[in-house]
Amino acid sequence: MSVRSPLRTRASVAAGRLTAWLSRSSGLGRGGMIGGRVTLALDPLALRRLGRERTVVLVTGTNGKTTTSLMLTRALETLAEVAANSDGANMPDGVLAALTARPGAPYAVLEVDETYVPWVADQVRPAVLVLLNLSRDQLDRVGEVRAVERELRAAIAGLTGTVVVANCDDVLVTSAASAAAKAVWVSAGPRWTGDSTACPRCEGRVETRERHWECGCGLTRPEPGWTLDGDLVRTPGGRQVDLDLRLPGEVNRANAALALAAAHRLGVPPHTAAARLRTITDIGGRYRTIRRSRHSVRLMLAKNPAGWVETLRVLDEDTPVVVAVNAQEADGRDLSWLWDVHFERLRGRQVVVTGQRGADLSVRLRYAEVAHWAEPDPVTAIDALPPGAVELVANYTAFRELVGRLPGG
Amino acid sequence: MGDSLVHIGLLLPEVLGTYGDTGNAQVLAKRLQWRGFDAEVVPVGLGDPVPSTLDLYLLGGGEDGAQVLAAAHLRRYPGLRRAAAAGAVVFGVCAGLQVLGTRFRGLDGVDHDGLGLLDVTTEPGEQRAVAELVATPPRLLDGEALTGFENHLGVSKLGAGSEPLGRVVRGTGNGDGTEGAVTDRVVGTYLHGPALARNPALADLLLAWTIGHPLSPLPLTEVERLRGERLAVPRRRR
Ligand SMILES: [Zn+2]
Numbered sequence: 001m002s003v004r005s006p007l008r009t010r011a012s013v014a015a016g017r018l019t020a021w022l023s024r025s026s027g028l029g030r031g032g033m034i035g036g037r038v039t040l041a042l043d044p045l046a047l048r049r050l051g052r053e054r055t056v057v058l059v060t061g062t063n064g065k066t067t068t069s070l071m072l073t074r075a076l077e078t079l080a081e082v083a084a085n086s087d088g089a090n091m092p093d094g095v096l097a098a099l100t101a102r103p104g105a106p107y108a109v110l111e112v113d114e115t116y117v118p119w120v121a122d123q124v125r126p127a128v129l130v131l132l133n134l135s136r137d138q139l140d141r142v143g144e145v146r147a148v149e150r151e152l153r154a155a156i157a158g159l160t161g162t163v164v165v166a167n168c169d170d171v172l173v174t175s176a177a178s179a180a181a182k183a184v185w186v187s188a189g190p191r192w193t194g195d196s197t198a199c200p201r202c203e204g205r206v207e208t209r210e211r212h213w214e215c216g217c218g219l220t221r222p223e224p225g226w227t228l229d230g231d232l233v234r235t236p237g238g239r240q241v242d243l244d245l246r247l248p249g250e251v252n253r254a255n256a257a258l259a260l261a262a263a264h265r266l267g268v269p270p271h272t273a274a275a276r277l278r279t280i281t282d283i284g285g286r287y288r289t290i291r292r293s294r295h296s297v298r299l300m301l302a303k304n305p306a307g308w309v310e311t312l313r314v315l316d317e318d319t320p321v322v323v324a325v326n327a328q329e330a331d332g333r334d335l336s337w338l339w340d341v342h343f344e345r346l347r348g349r350q351v352v353v354t355g356q357r358g359a360d361l362s363v364r365l366r367y368a369e370v371a372h373w374a375e376p377d378p379v380t381a382i383d384a385l386p387p388g389a390v391e392l393v394a395n396y397t398a399f400r401e402l403v404g405r406l407p408g409g
Numbered sequence: 410m411g412d413s414l415v416h417i418g419l420l421l422p423e424v425l426g427t428y429g430d431t432g433n434a435q436v437l438a439k440r441l442q443w444r445g446f447d448a449e450v451v452p453v454g455l456g457d458p459v460p461s462t463l464d465l466y467l468l469g470g471g472e473d474g475a476q477v478l479a480a481a482h483l484r485r486y487p488g489l490r491r492a493a494a495a496g497a498v499v500f501g502v503c504a505g506l507q508v509l510g511t512r513f514r515g516l517d518g519v520d521h522d523g524l525g526l527l528d529v530t531t532e533p534g535e536q537r538a539v540a541e542l543v544a545t546p547p548r549l550l551d552g553e554a555l556t557g558f559e560n561h562l563g564v565s566k567l568g569a570g571s572e573p574l575g576r577v578v579r580g581t582g583n584g585d586g587t588e589g590a591v592t593d594r595v596v597g598t599y600l601h602g603p604a605l606a607r608n609p610a611l612a613d614l615l616l617a618w619t620i621g622h623p624l625s626p627l628p629l630t631e632v633e634r635l636r637g638e639r640l641a642v643p644r645r646r647r
Contacts, residue, residue: 336602339432359635
């Protein structure tokens, strides 16, 4: 076994590459995913071997995984080559494909779907685990967020060599990260609290006062080492770093604060890291503005209630908004979450509703008293608006479809 | 009740609010306001006594542990049972339906007392029902089909004291071909989340009971379009 294993890994990596190349060239799909799947099937221990050879950072949370991973990758590239699944393929096969693609890279930054963190972390034994936030996501597909928190907590308790960099303004994240042998707490700003008014430990009520929160059972907000304050990040050493990102919104500043703390842990000075973060202008097409003949359209992705809340905050005032909603497998078939999002914020704007499940959104907007009209085709929806800027917000498959159809998108 | 204020109680939203359940309160309030009634949503939190003075009570969906906690809270504070005995309207969704029943069994195999407002007992089934649910035609709703989404493991049995809300056309519902339960003015259903947004006839039935007389029609083109779309969807392959 011990003699044969390295050879077997190399052979199965080669087989995986071949499949990846085949699937890319035949247009079957995203090569990274299929290639990783084949490798894992041929050699279940491949991830362990490929991961343990280097310094691995895992990034997880409900929202911001891709963005934060890209930020960390940019920062760590100042040290050495970095393997990363920057295409957002965050299941075990995508993670493996990223490691396979850059076998010599001494660092790896891997975003991992929350539900796969226990397994992936056990395989690769990460140096750092970044925990961004936890809130409800596609309820019909993934288990409830509290179960996810419990599993993360149990996994973290077993990762004795891992530093957990965690957002202490998020109650569920704090509960999970409290199990860490070493935690670095980052105050990234309070966000969505819809899933944490009841304590994850005792179901009691969590009392909140400005940034502080606590529960009667003893679960309480730890004192942060790093604090995001407006556009500034204060470091544990008392230094201030001006973020000045090119990505919009408070949510991306929160991602940046966590990325700076994690990069610092691996030896990248905060100012150096921040400079690298400023080179990022879009995340896989998100936040990118594309020009059409009469319109400039800013593309935004929102995948779950917390993501929608953040995205609605980022929208330019007085700019018409096209909102596209699908309910494919990858989006979650259940659209109940529409009622957890404060769409009332869209009142007074020009709003066009589109996507395969535009009718559901339309009912939600009617009850939110947001005047709007419906146009089944998203591109026609854009073209029907007066010339000028357009904000386009879409959920996962609606976004992917649109990026595929809009030239330059 | 006429021109007075209608109080809509939203019970324990922090534990019974998994599936956009506040949407039902919002739908009821808007359907009253758009017809000239005053309406107010009153959230009742964990740790707060449950008032018996509200006109209509809503219970949403929740996880296993949260559901046990909610049932304990509602047994400890008798406000909801008192109000129901006095004729208040009660609407429970998913975990809410189970809590309104006489007894439900948790995943740990432990039986918990419900409130006994519905003659329903619930046990965990073998596989989770996660799908679009269509039920028709409920006796109370003039043949308007019920449409919604379900996501639950529970299998519910009705006793003689409750009748089903509808018969399942697509999906699982209670598990024996029926869907939901009704006793007097207490209604439970597995149509979760914004069930009342998709089923305006059910919303208006609850409101008519609350007000004491039928309400004027309120046609909403958006709702008609959504119902048309959802009821036309062919059965999904499993
Ligand atoms: Zn607690």
